[in-house]
Amino acid sequence: MKKKVLLMGNLVLNLWDCGGQEAFMENYFASQRDNIFRNVEVLIYVFDVESRELEKDMHYYQTCLEAILQNSPSAKIFCLIHKMDLVQEDQRDIVFRDREDDLVRLSKPLQCACFKTSIWDETLYKAWSSIMYQLIPNVQELETNLARFAEIINADEVLLFEKATFLVISHNERRKHKDIHRFEKISNIIKQFKLSCSKVAASFQSMEVRNNCFAAFIEVFTSNTYVMVIMSDTSIPSELTLINIRNARKHFEKLEKLDKNRLNAGRQWRV
Amino acid sequence: MFKLVNMKYILTIKDFFNVQNHKQKSSKQMESHEGFGVSVGSMPKAAFSYHGEDDDQIATVLSSDVKPRILLMGLRRSGKSSIQKVVFHKMSPNETLFLESTAKIFKDDVSNNSFINFQIWDIPGQVDFLDTNFDLDMIFGGTGALIFVVDAQDEYIDALTCLHQTVSKAYRVNPQIRFEIFIHKVDGLSDDHKIETQRDISQRANEELHEAGLTDLHLSFYLTSIYDHSIFEAFSKVVQKLIPQLSTLENLLSSYVQNSMVEKAFLFDVVSKIYIATDGSAVDMQSYELCCEMIDVMIDMTCIYGDDESECACEQDSTCIIRLNNSSILYLREITRFLVLVCILRDEAFTKRGIIDYNILCLQKAIHSVFDVRTKLNKPNGVLPVEGMNSIGHLANSTNA
Numbered sequence: 201m202k203k204k205v206l207l208m209g210n211l212v213l214n215l216w217d218c219g220g221q222e223a224f225m226e227n228y229f230a231s232q233r234d235n236i237f238r239n240v241e242v243l244i245y246v247f248d249v250e251s252r253e254l255e256k257d258m259h260y261y262q263t264c265l266e267a268i269l270q271n272s273p274s275a276k277i278f279c280l281i282h283k284m285d286l287v288q289e290d291q292r293d294i295v296f297r298d299r300e301d302d303l304v305r306l307s308k309p310l311q312c313a314c315f316k317t318s319i320w321d322e323t324l325y326k327a328w329s330s331i332m333y334q335l336i337p338n339v340q341e342l343e344t345n346l347a348r349f350a351e352i353i354n355a356d357e358v359l360l361f362e363k364a365t366f367l368v369i370s371h372n373e374r375r376k377h378k379d380i381h382r383f384e385k386i387s388n389i390i391k392q393f394k395l396s397c398s399k400v401a402a403s404f405q406s407m408e409v410r411n412n413c414f415a416a417f418i419e420v421f422t423s424n425t426y427v428m429v430i431m432s433d434t435s436i437p438s439e440l441t442l443i444n445i446r447n448a449r450k451h452f453e454k455l456e457k458l459d460k461n462r463l464n465a466g467r468q469w470r471v
Numbered sequence: 472m473f474k475l476v477n478m479k480y481i482l483t484i485k486d487f488f489n490v491q492n493h494k495q496k497s498s499k500q501m502e503s504h505e506g507f508g509v510s511v512g513s514m515p516k517a518a519f520s521y522h523g524e525d526d527d528q529i530a531t532v533l534s535s536d537v538k539p540r541i542l543l544m545g546l547r548r549s550g551k552s553s554i555q556k557v558v559f560h561k562m563s564p565n566e567t568l569f570l571e572s573t574a575k576i577f578k579d580d581v582s583n584n585s586f587i588n589f590q591i592w593d594i595p596g597q598v599d600f601l602d603t604n605f606d607l608d609m610i611f612g613g614t615g616a617l618i619f620v621v622d623a624q625d626e627y628i629d630a631l632t633c634l635h636q637t638v639s640k641a642y643r644v645n646p647q648i649r650f651e652i653f654i655h656k657v658d659g660l661s662d663d664h665k666i667e668t669q670r671d672i673s674q675r676a677n678e679e680l681h682e683a684g685l686t687d688l689h690l691s692f693y694l695t696s697i698y699d700h701s702i703f704e705a706f707s708k709v710v711q712k713l714i715p716q717l718s719t720l721e722n723l724l725s726s727y728v729q730n731s732m733v734e735k736a737f738l739f740d741v742v743s744k745i746y747i748a749t750d751g752s753a754v755d756m757q758s759y760e761l762c763c764e765m766i767d768v769m770i771d772m773t774c775i776y777g778d779d780e781s782e783c784a785c786e787q788d789s790t791c792i793i794r795l796n797n798s799s800i801l802y803l804r805e806i807t808r809f810l811v812l813v814c815i816l817r818d819e820a821f822t823k824r825g826i827i828d829y830n831i832l833c834l835q836k837a838i839h840s841v842f843d844v845r846t847k848l849n850k851p852n853g854v855l856p857v858e859g860m861n862s863i864g865h866l867a868n869s870t871n872a
Contacts, residue, residue, distance in 0.1 A: 320565055389768055393764050393767075400758075402797040404795055405795065405796050406793075407794075409790075409791045410791075412788050413777055413778045414776045
């Protein structure tokens with residue numbers, strides 16, 4: 201099953217969802233091999249953590265890697281150990297470490313990044329954010345500009361989300377935060393809320409959460425992104441921060457347009 | 472200043488908490504469960520107050536023996552412990568798969584994190600405790616509501632028999648108990664099937680009661696599931712019946728809504744997402760769900776970015792504003808440590824934010840004084856003069872401004 205996903209306005213992801221049944225798998229490696237494995241930028245391989253046929257899974261995975269090595273050796277490889285919610289919470293880390301070690305070993309000479317995921321919590325967003333991060337061309341430039349922006353408005357933290365998926369594509373923290381998983385948690389929180397909104401046939405435009413120790417603002421930013429600003433100086437009135445965001449918007453829109461022109465006629469990525 | 476609210480409700484509080492003094496049978500029959508939460512054995516030392524802003528000073532006369540109780544009963548595997556965990560302990564419904572069978576009566580005192588000043592007793596389903604030497608007088612005597620959980624995905628004939636036995640016994644001990652039947656696990660059923668099941672169960676239950684001659688016994692039925700908001704909605708209704716100040720709160724909210732051009736307002740208990748009062752207009756399930764989601768967003772964000780020292784419950788002066796693309800705004804304001812006001816209003820109405828905020832301030836003071844009155848119960852001359860509902864008479868009217 202093939203799907204075209206438009207991200208960031210000019211990034212077209214060709215997403216090929218390859219069914220996992222044996223018949224398909226045999227087909228991929230035989231007749232369809234060149235067709236499927238050529239010009240691949242990213243390979244995402246999903247493992248079911250509850251699978252009873254580990255040997256077989258590994259065999260198929262390795263066959264994939266061989267095909268990749270032959271046809272698209274520079275592709276980036278991501279392995280998702282999926283359905284982790286079915287494992288007892290205290291076992292999850294151990295099980296994941298185990299699988300990760302195996303996969304890293306088996307993937308040599310290619311390198312793979314492993315993630316434990318579940319559709320029921322934020323771990324899936326972490327995996328996808330990392331994948332996205334690899335795909336966005338001007339990430340460095342975005343980060344420099346965000347740093348400048350955060351500095352000017354005296355924010356603790358500024359995050360940039362991709363509009364459709366709400367994955368964190370860039371961030372700047374001026375003040376250390378202890379929770380390293382907060383990005384995917386926030387993606388999860390907002391996605392959940394978006395889902396509820398869709399049930400009443402609406403979608404959210406902006407959000408402000410504040411109390412006496414912090415203020416968080418989520419606003420539409422450019423045509424393809426949302427921004428989240430965290431302020432710990434609560435004496436600054438909300439309106440001030442919102443004006444700053446509004447003014448920064450123009451600057452970042454310009455950045456995106458510049459980038460669009462640079463990437464001639466929209467480069468197509470095979471995922 | 473705020474005049475006091477209708478005295479009718481003060482008298483109701485007194486009646487409601489006027490529990491007969493029952494003989495305490497030996498404690499080995501009712502051991503508390505050390506499991507997940509608070510172990511309630513003897514009387515807790517901390518003040519278990521009606522959590523208002525001055526909750527440190529407010530101490531009630533109630534000891535743990537006479538604290539109002541909600542009993543969760545039903546056959547084994549009907550879903551009682553899961554309900555309790557999901558509603559009061561923020562457990563994700565998926566995690567309830569890992570819960571073990573309840574072995575002993577688990578007395579959960581939720582008033583530490585919640586406005587709800589009740590104990591929830593989770594009675595194990597496999598124990599036919601009506602036959603053993605449990606002190607039924609003591610159990611039922613101090614109970615405000617009995618929730619009987621029926622598994623709608625299973626054969627419910629046995630459940631109905633057990634329901635009838637339990638309800639008749641409880642009624643005989645304490646006719647004041649409110650009986651609430653949760654027709655549970657309906658997430659797997661189609662809408663038609665749900666309605667049919669409810670009709671069938673209610674018909675059979677009421678018939679049995681009629682045959683037994685208990686015509687005064689009233690049963691309420693709710694279709695619930697832990698996988699959506701129906702369980703919170705049902706619990707909201709159950710709890711509302713037990714709060715004596717409900718009408719007062721409803722009147723306050725109605726007055727606020729009219730004066731502030733707000734479409735809908737809910738008074739939520741933050742932790743459990745049970746709404747303890749709303750204004751007079753009808754409750755639309757979708758609006759309620761949206762408000763619940765908003766509370767989740769607020770709490771989750773506060774947990775990540777808020778202060779470390781305080782727990783991830785409501786902080787001081789929490790505010791949340793969410794703008795939707797259909798010109799609606801969701802506005803959340805903290806009222807007390809455990810209660811929040813959630814309003815749904817239009818874009819245009821929000822331009823008069825100053826007035827809305829002033830009205831909320833008045834509302835906040837009024838709600839505090841409603842609960843302050845309870846402490847005056849302890850005075851010997853108890854009864855205060857009956858006053859009209861003019862505690863928020865001077866709410867600013869945003870239509871005139």
